[in-house]
Amino acid sequence: MVIFKKNGSLVYPCSLLAEGNYKTGIGVYRENNRFFSSFLGYFKTDYNNTLNVVPIKSVYVPVVGDIVIGKIIEIGISSWTVDINSPYNGILQLSETISRPIDLVKTDLREILNIGDIIIAKVIVFDLTRDPLLTIKESKLGRVREGYMLELSKEEKLSERKIKDIEEKFKCSIVVGKNKRLLIIPKKNEKALSAIEYIIKNIERGRFK
CATH class of the missing domain: 2.40.50.100 (RNA polymerase II/Efflux pump adaptor protein, barrel-sandwich hybrid domain)
Structure with a gap:
């Protein structure tokens, strides 16, 4: 082979x-x-x-500085592999998750981030020859404890004004990743679900293009 x-x-x-x-x-x-x-x-x-x-x-190619919405798909000895909706998987080192020292012998990394967890991360290193390195140590980054993720095609776009309108109408927060993923964070659960239905219906009708 x-x-x-x-x-x-x-x-x-x-x-x-x-x-x-x-x-x-x-x-x-x-x-x-x-x-x-x-x-x-x-x-x-x-x-x-x-x-x-x-x-x-339809591919997302990472750029240093991009904010991306990722999903943990594998746990290593001292890092996590992250699906970032790209041919490249993101690599999140333990040192880019928390500032305090960690004893790897005594610590189960699943207690920090587990497979299936959704994160908001930033691309900090990428040069096309290896998978991009991510960080979640900065403000507004990290594990998403509650929220709903949608994937958009390359042609589907949401303007800042449209995002603000949806946030006000459905009482939720929206994070748009550079990797064509959308994260809806609820303030009230039923309102977030309504926001998802609204976005999907308008995408299908071509109103966000």
Whole structure:
């Protein structure tokens, strides 16, 4: 089993991606035992040996300073892997979560952040050659204890004025990540659910484009 392209790298149509016992995912086709890209996009592999190419038109590429909404998908020895809706996973080091010293021998990282937790984070290091590094140590960042996350397509946009109107109407707070995710934080639970329904309906009708 051989992979010819680096994870997260830009690939062109018909590019040879891998050879061997892999699984075909999005944007990949197979000829005998060889796997090729169907279109221009970013090459991505996962832990199940599935090969994917994410279309470049819909992909989020991190930029240092971006505020992103992420989901914890893996816990390491001293870090977390974060899904940030990109070909690249975010890496959150323990040192970028809290300021006080932590004894890794005595501390279960799941007590700080567990798989499935939603976070608001900032991209602090990224250079296209490795997964971006994140931080949640700054003000207004961190684990989201209560809220609802929506994913938007590249074409769907919410202006600052529209966001303020929705916040006032439904008594909630809205955080828009650069990675095309929207977080609705309720002040009253039923109002937040109404805000979600309102946003989805207006997106379907094309009113936010």
